[in-house]
Amino acid sequence: MxxxxxxxxxxxxVSPEGGRHDVVNVEAFSLAERAQNALSGESGSGKTTxxxxxxxxxxxxxxxxxxxxxxxxxxxESGRDRLRATTIxxxxxTFNLLQGYTCLENVLLGMSFGPGVDRVFAQALLxxxxxxxxxxxxxxxxxxxxxQRVAVxxxxxxxxxxxxxxxPTGNLDHKNASxxxxxxxxxxxxxxxxxxxxxxxxxxxxxFESTRTLEEINRASAPExxx
Amino acid sequence: xNLLHVVWKSLRQHLLSTVVTALSIALAGGxxxxxxxxxxxxxxxxxxxxxxxDAVLGARSSKLQLVLNAIFHLEASPGNLAWSDYLDxxxxxxxxxxxxxxxGDNYLGYRLVGTLSEMFDQVEYAPGRHYRLxxxxxxxxxxxxxxxxGSFVAQKLHLRRGDKFHPYHGLIYDEKNQHSExxxxxxxxxxxxxxxxxxxxxxxxxxxxxxGHDPNAATDVSAVLVxxxxxxxxxxFQMDMMYNKQGNRLTFAWPIAQVMAELFDKIGWFDxxxxxxxxxxxxxxxxxxxxxxxxxxxxxxxxxxxxxxxGARRRTIFGAVLLEAAVISAIGMIISFAVYGAIMGGAxxxxxxxxxxxxxxxxxxxxxxxxxxxxxxxGALAGIVPAIKAYRTDVAEYLVPIS
Numbered sequence: 001m002x003x004x005x006x007x008x009x010x011x012x013x014v015s016p017e018g019g020r021h022d023v024v025n026v027e028a029f030s031l032a033e034r035a036q037n038a039l040s041g042e043s044g045s046g047k048t049t050x051x052x053x054x055x056x057x058x059x060x061x062x063x064x065x066x067x068x069x070x071x072x073x074x075x076x077e078s079g080r081d082r083l084r085a086t087t088i089x090x091x092x093x094t095f096n097l098l099q100g101y102t103c104l105e106n107v108l109l110g111m112s113f114g115p116g117v118d119r120v121f122a123q124a125l126l127x128x129x130x131x132x133x134x135x136x137x138x139x140x141x142x143x144x145x146x147x148q149r150v151a152v153x154x155x156x157x158x159x160x161x162x163x164x165x166x167x168p169t170g171n172l173d174h175k176n177a178s179x180x181x182x183x184x185x186x187x188x189x190x191x192x193x194x195x196x197x198x199x200x201x202x203x204x205x206x207x208f209e210s211t212r213t214l215e216e217i218n219r220a221s222a223p224e225x226x227x
Numbered sequence: 228x229n230l231l232h233v234v235w236k237s238l239r240q241h242l243l244s245t246v247v248t249a250l251s252i253a254l255a256g257g258x259x260x261x262x263x264x265x266x267x268x269x270x271x272x273x274x275x276x277x278x279x280x281d282a283v284l285g286a287r288s289s290k291l292q293l294v295l296n297a298i299f300h301l302e303a304s305p306g307n308l309a310w311s312d313y314l315d316x317x318x319x320x321x322x323x324x325x326x327x328x329x330x331g332d333n334y335l336g337y338r339l340v341g342t343l344s345e346m347f348d349q350v351e352y353a354p355g356r357h358y359r360l361x362x363x364x365x366x367x368x369x370x371x372x373x374x375x376x377g378s379f380v381a382q383k384l385h386l387r388r389g390d391k392f393h394p395y396h397g398l399i400y401d402e403k404n405q406h407s408e409x410x411x412x413x414x415x416x417x418x419x420x421x422x423x424x425x426x427x428x429x430x431x432x433x434x435x436x437x438x439g440h441d442p443n444a445a446t447d448v449s450a451v452l453v454x455x456x457x458x459x460x461x462x463x464f465q466m467d468m469m470y471n472k473q474g475n476r477l478t479f480a481w482p483i484a485q486v487m488a489e490l491f492d493k494i495g496w497f498d499x500x501x502x503x504x505x506x507x508x509x510x511x512x513x514x515x516x517x518x519x520x521x522x523x524x525x526x527x528x529x530x531x532x533x534x535x536x537x538g539a540r541r542r543t544i545f546g547a548v549l550l551e552a553a554v555i556s557a558i559g560m561i562i563s564f565a566v567y568g569a570i571m572g573g574a575x576x577x578x579x580x581x582x583x584x585x586x587x588x589x590x591x592x593x594x595x596x597x598x599x600x601x602x603x604x605x606g607a608l609a610g611i612v613p614a615i616k617a618y619r620t621d622v623a624e625y626l627v628p629i630s
Contacts, residue, residue: 049623057536057622078540096533096626099238107368112229113538154537 003030003161003194004054008061008154009073011046011053012220022051025220026063033161036185036195038205044045045049051164054086054196056080061114067162085113089155089193091184093167095147097139103150104135107157114158125153128190129183144216152184163188165197169204181207188219230543233534234551237527244428244519245555248512252559255512257566259505263594264526264567265574266498268488274487276421276584278452279352280326281463282481283451284308284316284470290480291490297328297450298483299422300338300584301396304330305478307447312477316451321462322347323455327448329434334392337380342368350454352421364388364414369430373413379424379583383414388412394429395437406437422583453481508621509602512559516552517609524616531617532625539628541618548614549607556606560599567595 006029013023023046031037041047050060054065056072059080066074070083084090089110097106107122126132126177129149131142139147148168155163165184169177181204190194197204206209215221238245278298285293286306294459295302308327317325326349329341335467346357347366360366360375367373386392390412410429418424435445455462463481470479480486531544568588575586 052623055536081535081538081540083351084536090536092536092626094627096529096536098236098530098533100236101436105236109233109534110537112233113534113540113543157537 002030003033003035003068004029004196005064005066006030007053007064007066007162009053009065010061011049011058013062019207022220024053024060024218026050026217027219029217031162031194031196033191034194035210036188036208037197038208038211039198039214039217040202040205040211041140041218041221042199042200043097045214046218047214048166049197050200050218051166054162055090055164057085080090081113083225086158087113087161089158089160089163091148091151091155091163091165091168093170095139095144097147097150097154099139102138103131103142104152106139107151107154109155110154122153122157125156125187126150127151128187144171145173145175145179148172148176148180149183152180152187156187156193158194159191163193163195165195167199167201168197169199169201174203177201177204230547230550231554233547237547237551238554241519241523244523248515248555249559249562250521251512251515252339252602252606253562253566255505255509256560256563256598259502259507259602260503260563260567260592260594260598261570261574262275262498262501264571264590264592264599265586266502266595267592269578269584270488270491272510272584272586273582274484274491277483278421278423279350279454280307280452280483281455282453282479282483283323283450284312284453284477284479285394287478290478290486291588293478293480294483294486296330297452298424299584300330300340301422301582304449307444307449308400308451308477310446310448313448313451319466321452321456321466323457324453326350326452327431327534328450328452329431329447330398330408330449331434331440332394332396332437333398333400334394334427335384337377337384338398338426339394339429339434341429341431343404343431347375347427350421352419352423356419358419358423359417360414361417367413367428367430369432371430372408372410372427372433375414375416375428376412377424377426377583378416378418379579380427386412386415390416392402394437396437398486406439408433408437414592420583420585436473447576484592509605511557513602513605513609516555516606517612520548520552520610520613521616524613527617528620528625531620532622535620535622536626544620545618548617549610552610553603553607553615556603557599559606560602563599563602564595592606 006026009024009026012022053060056171060073067087072080072083075083101109103126104122107125108117111117126135127192130150131146131207168184169180172180176221199205283293283352284298286308288305292305296304313327318321326343326345330338332339351357367375391409394406394410396406399512466479467481470477534544571588575588579585
């Protein structure tokens with residue numbers, strides 16, 4: 001049984017013109033336990049919305065999202081929050097670290113809404129991403145590459161079964177991007193989490209054995225067929 | 228890392244507005260508590276001050292004027308009584324003690340009160356407490372121009388045993404009205420925390436026979452302080468009838484506590500205004516909590532979205548904002564006790580200077596419990612509006628940085 005199983009997922013938004021605009025229309029998608037898949041997609045292809053739906057940040061209009069034995073799409077908002085906190089780690093393009101919190105506090109904060117705060121594990125994670133000597137540094141005192149590493153540590157804080165990464169290298173230079181992908185892939189393997197990454201960077205996509213384009217699975221972002 | 232930690236971080240991140248709003252709460256809380264405490268304590272203290280007497284007999288006037296003049300040494304004397312009036316009440320079988328006083332002179336603005344030795348020999352200004360002198364002092368000889376100085380006057384005018392002074396005519400100091408008589412300080416009273424601390428005591432005859440005073444009134448007195456036998460209400464009532472209803476020449480102010488209570492009834496409107504003002508200040512202060520958190524909500528929405536993305540529930544965010552508002556109030560209320568101490572200290576100083584009555588700044592009052600509880604609750608209530616805004620934050624929309 002796959003870890004993530006999506007069926008007939010649809011999400012639309014109200015467009016400025018007044019009508020509804022389909023953003024996600026996925027017939028079927030799945031991801032095995034501990035697997036690492038990448039999705040390629042250009043801006044506006046609905047990739048962030050797709051990840052938000054999987055994470056339970058957004059509720060689909062229809063369809064099902066199953067994570068393990070839980071159906072995310074059937075849960076109430078607070079149920080989705082709970083499932084997200086315990087099962088899913090999220091790595092953002094813009095890192096989304098809280099600026100008033102140190103590296104360690106950012107990771108601890110990631111734990112505080114999940115199963116529980118484990119200070120030793122939080123420190124171990126930061127040591128794993130190479131920031132053992134930066135525990136009390138604030139995000140503004142770190143380089144962008146280091147900030148992304150804190151975000152990786154935070155995403156793994158609750159020992160998630162699934163890590164979602166939304167353009168995680170979008171704000172990094174070439175060298176840091178390559179190091180970040182290596183770190184994310186290795187860390188997910190070490191901690192037993194499956195990884196679903198979306199990016200439009202060919203080099204990043206090239207690091208994955210299994211890569212699909214979002215247009216393949218998302219009918220809403222597919223080009224209109226020629227008449 | 229718990230909710231309180233998240234709230235503490237937020238307070239530190241918005242340190243300036245936290246400090247300003249906490250200070251406004253501190254001001255409101257301190258004002259509310261001190262207005263309340265001054266009102267209650269002064270009422271209790273003033274109605275409890277009777278200098279050891281049950282009543283005051285004086286010329287026909289208001290009872291309040293008599294009590295203020297004879298017990299609190301405030302206001303002008305409404306007029307004089309004949310010596311025979313003093314003897315009449317002194318010899319009344321229902322009267323335990325009657326002590327005459329005469330006023331009309333001052334020294335550098337502090338009132339001279341002429342009286343008899345009984346004031347020091349027999350009067351207990353509070354149960355079991357007689358007026359006592361500081362070491363080395365003695366009470367005046369009724370036949371000599373000697374003075375016993377109240378502790379507050381001695382401190383203010385630096386008067387010590389052996390010092391000499393010339394009294395001035397009238398109750399208000401005017402350097403042109405100096406009397407020629409010279410008085411010698413023979414004793415200084417220990418602080419009694421009563422109006423007696425604010426006057427200079429001299430022999431009754433000294434006031435009566437001061438140069439320039441009407442020789443025809445040389446045996447008159449300004450008032451007679453009366454202690455009834457057994458403190459019986461029945462006796463007081465009888466004498467009240469005799470002097471106030473049947474007679475029309477004198478006024479018998481009894482019981483003193485009730486006369487003072489009537490004064491507080493009369494100025495009750497002033498208390499109400501002060502209390503209303505402090506309620507309004509409290510309302511404005513809690514409004515400032517609402518405004519400061521609400522205004523910072525736009526910049527906080529991304530943080531809220533991040534917290535939500537990490538798994539924080541809407542009600543957790545709602546609770547965090549409420550808690551933040553309550554914590555600001557709580558910090559303010561801790562500081563408010565310093566504000567309370569400062570206002571009470573100032574008020575107590577003014578009241579002591581003006582009346583000799585001492586308020587206890589540190590005396591417990593229930594307002595010290597309910598005012599902080601009310602203001603913290605009000606603060607939390609003020610957090611509801613920004614908390615709703617936080618509750619409604621759209622996670623997906625605000626996860627993206629606002630450019």
